Amino acid sequence: MKPSEAMRIAWEAILKNKIRSFLTMLGIIIGVAAVIIMVAISAGTEATISEQITSLGSNLVFVQSSFSRGGPGQMASGGLVYDDAAAIQDGVNGVVSVVVEQNSSETVKFSDVSLDEVEILGTTTGFPSVRDVEIATGRYFTDTDIDRKKKVAVLGSSMAEELFGTTDPIGQYITVGTTKLAVIGVFAEKGSVGNTDYDARIYIPISVVFQKFTPSMFARIMGDSIRMIYVEVDPDENLDNIITQIELLLVKRHDVTLDTADFSVTTQQDIISTQESTTAAFRSLLAWVAGVSLIVGGIGIMNIMLVSVTERTREIGIRQSVGATPDDIRMQFLTEALLLSIVGGLIGIVVGVGGSYIFGALSDMRTVVSLSSILLAFGSAAIVGAFFGYYPANQAAQLDPIEALRYE
Amino acid sequence: MTEPHKIIETIDITKVYGMGDISVAALKGINMQIKAGEFVAIMGPSGSGKSTLMHILGCLSRPTTGRYIIDGEDVSNLDKAQLAHVRNKKLGFIFQAYNLLARTSALRNVTLPLLYTHEENKNIEAGDEKARAMLEVVGLGDRIHHQPHELSGGQQQRVAIARALINDPVLVIADEPTGNLDSHSGEEIMNILHKLHAQGTTIVMVTHDPKIAAHTQRTVHLIDGLVDNIVHNGRTTLMSSHEEARHETV
Numbered sequence: 001m002k003p004s005e006a007m008r009i010a011w012e013a014i015l016k017n018k019i020r021s022f023l024t025m026l027g028i029i030i031g032v033a034a035v036i037i038m039v040a041i042s043a044g045t046e047a048t049i050s051e052q053i054t055s056l057g058s059n060l061v062f063v064q065s066s067f068s069r070g071g072p073g074q075m076a077s078g079g080l081v082y083d084d085a086a087a088i089q090d091g092v093n094g095v096v097s098v099v100v101e102q103n104s105s106e107t108v109k110f111s112d113v114s115l116d117e118v119e120i121l122g123t124t125t126g127f128p129s130v131r132d133v134e135i136a137t138g139r140y141f142t143d144t145d146i147d148r149k150k151k152v153a154v155l156g157s158s159m160a161e162e163l164f165g166t167t168d169p170i171g172q173y174i175t176v177g178t179t180k181l182a183v184i185g186v187f188a189e190k191g192s193v194g195n196t197d198y199d200a201r202i203y204i205p206i207s208v209v210f211q212k213f214t215p216s217m218f219a220r221i222m223g224d225s226i227r228m229i230y231v232e233v234d235p236d237e238n239l240d241n242i243i244t245q246i247e248l249l250l251v252k253r254h255d256v257t258l259d260t261a262d263f264s265v266t267t268q269q270d271i272i273s274t275q276e277s278t279t280a281a282f283r284s285l286l287a288w289v290a291g292v293s294l295i296v297g298g299i300g301i302m303n304i305m306l307v308s309v310t311e312r313t314r315e316i317g318i319r320q321s322v323g324a325t326p327d328d329i330r331m332q333f334l335t336e337a338l339l340l341s342i343v344g345g346l347i348g349i350v351v352g353v354g355g356s357y358i359f360g361a362l363s364d365m366r367t368v369v370s371l372s373s374i375l376l377a378f379g380s381a382a383i384v385g386a387f388f389g390y391y392p393a394n395q396a397a398q399l400d401p402i403e404a405l406r407y408e
Numbered sequence: 409m410t411e412p413h414k415i416i417e418t419i420d421i422t423k424v425y426g427m428g429d430i431s432v433a434a435l436k437g438i439n440m441q442i443k444a445g446e447f448v449a450i451m452g453p454s455g456s457g458k459s460t461l462m463h464i465l466g467c468l469s470r471p472t473t474g475r476y477i478i479d480g481e482d483v484s485n486l487d488k489a490q491l492a493h494v495r496n497k498k499l500g501f502i503f504q505a506y507n508l509l510a511r512t513s514a515l516r517n518v519t520l521p522l523l524y525t526h527e528e529n530k531n532i533e534a535g536d537e538k539a540r541a542m543l544e545v546v547g548l549g550d551r552i553h554h555q556p557h558e559l560s561g562g563q564q565q566r567v568a569i570a571r572a573l574i575n576d577p578v579l580v581i582a583d584e585p586t587g588n589l590d591s592h593s594g595e596e597i598m599n600i601l602h603k604l605h606a607q608g609t610t611i612v613m614v615t616h617d618p619k620i621a622a623h624t625q626r627t628v629h630l631i632d633g634l635v636d637n638i639v640h641n642g643r644t645t646l647m648s649s650h651e652e653a654r655h656e657t658v
């Protein structure tokens with residue numbers, strides 16, 4: 001029997017029983033669509049993350065405040081202070097610049113607009129450069145503004161729109177908590193990095209935050225506490241060496257050990273690898289789910305093919321009686337299983353690609369359909385079809401002609 | 409005048425079903441020959457081994473012992489695939505139950521054997537043409553696209569005859585071809601078989617009807633797995649023993 005004839009017979013058998021054929025294919029359809037959609041989701045997530053990582057700026061070391069692991073009495077004294085930044089700038093070799101951040105959450109008002117719990121970020125002049133944000137209109141504050149505790153503010157793009165709509169914000173006064181601030185600039189749109197929406201914040205000189213929003217008793221003794229120091233380093237210097245220097249310096253200044261440190265030092269690379277391992281875990285989970293559904297689809301095909309072989313025992317006997325060899329019969333059923341999984345695979349591709357686009361459009365997750373996932377899913381469907389089709393086909397091939405003809 | 413050559417020859421064929429205590433000896437040593445162009449009827453009581461013999465002659469099963477020669481070729485030791493080729497090229501089988509493929513047109517049923525014919529440059533149109541001609545021969549020229557459920561029993565059996573003839577077999581084997589039919593349809597089938605015989609086709613046929621058997625050239629009577637006697641054009645040859653049967657031309 002020629003392959004083209006086997007194809008025709010298989011195709012006719014599939015068409016003769018459309019509903020059963022469709023149900024048989026369903027497992028494969030779901031499996032293939034699942035592979036494509038899941039790969040599209042994880043590829044989309046990876047693309048988003050890698051874009052975020054490139055937008056983090058380069059050659060940065062992050063020094064963050066954390067609670068001290070000392071006794072209960074020491075808890076309140078934990079964390080970085082403003083002068084730590086200057087100490088790092090002066091005391092560590094290879095540091096290009098430092099940027100300091102402290103935040104607060106306040107109610108913001110302009111005319112009749114009032115917004116609760118707006119993130120107010122006090123920072124220094126290097127901020128736009130290390131975080132890779134640009135001024136769209138107006139200007140950013142200067143060292144002089146910081147030294148003189150000028151009551152000025154730079155707005156994130158969506159914050160500017162919420163407060164001012166179409167009005168030009170530059171030169172207007174907003175009320176933050178109880179303090180009036182003059183708007184001097186608006187940032188260009190930046191989007192979110194991790195959980196932080198850069199566009200929904202208000203940026204003000206850090207000295208104003210210390211004075212108006214986070215004054216404390218403790219500040220007068222130890223210095224103003226801050227959330228984070230960005231340390232921009234010389235790319236030619238040894239990063240590990242710089243980290244060690246920073247740690248030694250801060251351990252000494254805070255009078256702690258590395259084990260009880262009230263700060264943590266991380267690098268861009270640390271963040272990248274954490275996120276990469278998270279997506280890798282996510283991706284392999286998806287691969288498992290998709291793989292299992294393909295195998296379930298294959299078992300479905302095997303099931304139906306076994307039923308089909310039993311139901312068509314008499315047909316097999318008739319074909320044998322007019323000269324079909326065991327190979328011919330095996331080929332016929334194998335072709336049928338293969339065709340079922342290939343057609344199922346094609347439908348699955350349509351469903352998967354369509355589903356990926358619809359999912360991407362309806363949810364805030366991004367999906368990226370890749371050709372390789374389509375080929376992978378389709379290839380596995382065909383292999384699954386051949387693998388799970390072989391056993392029933394072999395059962396059919398081994399039937400005895402007389403017994404097959406006698407089967408009712 | 410040269411003797412017509414032997415189409416089939418069986419030598420001491422036995423068939424035992426099952427094993428051990430429950431084994432059944434369906435055939436106990438069959439020796440028979442059929443020459444080209446003969447029309448032979450097989451008769452015998454139920455369970456005497458007629459179908460078992462037909463299956464062996466039709467290469468649908470293998471004898472337990474003994475030899476079977478078709479058209480000069482010993483097929484006793486062929487494997488399943490080789491037997492399938494012999495069935496396809498040399499034999500045409502007509503069953504009591506027609507055994508047509510359901511939901512398949514008369515034409516496609518008749519061309520079914522061609523699907524399994526291994527030939528270079530197989531010409532599908534030529535096959536279809538031949539199948540149409542065969543259906544014409546059995547009087548179904550106007551029914552070629554009908555499916556079995558749209559045909560009467562007699563018509564279905566005629567499709568089966570056309571299918572048996574499509575590959576120009578050296579032997580047509582029919583196991584009670586009229587068994588499921590009323591007398592009128594049965595007569596039609598017998599007319600077709602006689603016509604084929606007249607054109608030179610070799611036929612061996614099982615029947616329960618003595619009148620039908622009487623119209624053939626010879627009738628072989630089986631009893632309990634053995635050839636009991638053979639009726640030659642009305643003349644009866646009694647078989648007294650195995651030994652004699654082996655040397656007789658049946």
Ligand SMILES: Nc1ncnc2c1ncn2[C@@H]1O[C@H](COP(=O)(O)OP(=O)(O)OP(=O)(O)O)[C@@H](O)[C@H]1O
Pocket residue numbers: 425426432433434452453454455456457458459460461
């Ligand atoms: N597959 C089988 N397994 C076991 N025994 C079998 C099998 N096929 C046939 N037999 C036995 O072999 C013997 C001959 O059976 P066979 O079918 O050849 O008889 P038959 O002459 O065709 O009878 P009928 O006229 O009823 O068709 C019977 O005793 C039957 O029970």
Ligand SMILES: [Mg+2]
Pocket residue numbers: 458459460
């Ligand atoms: Mg019988």
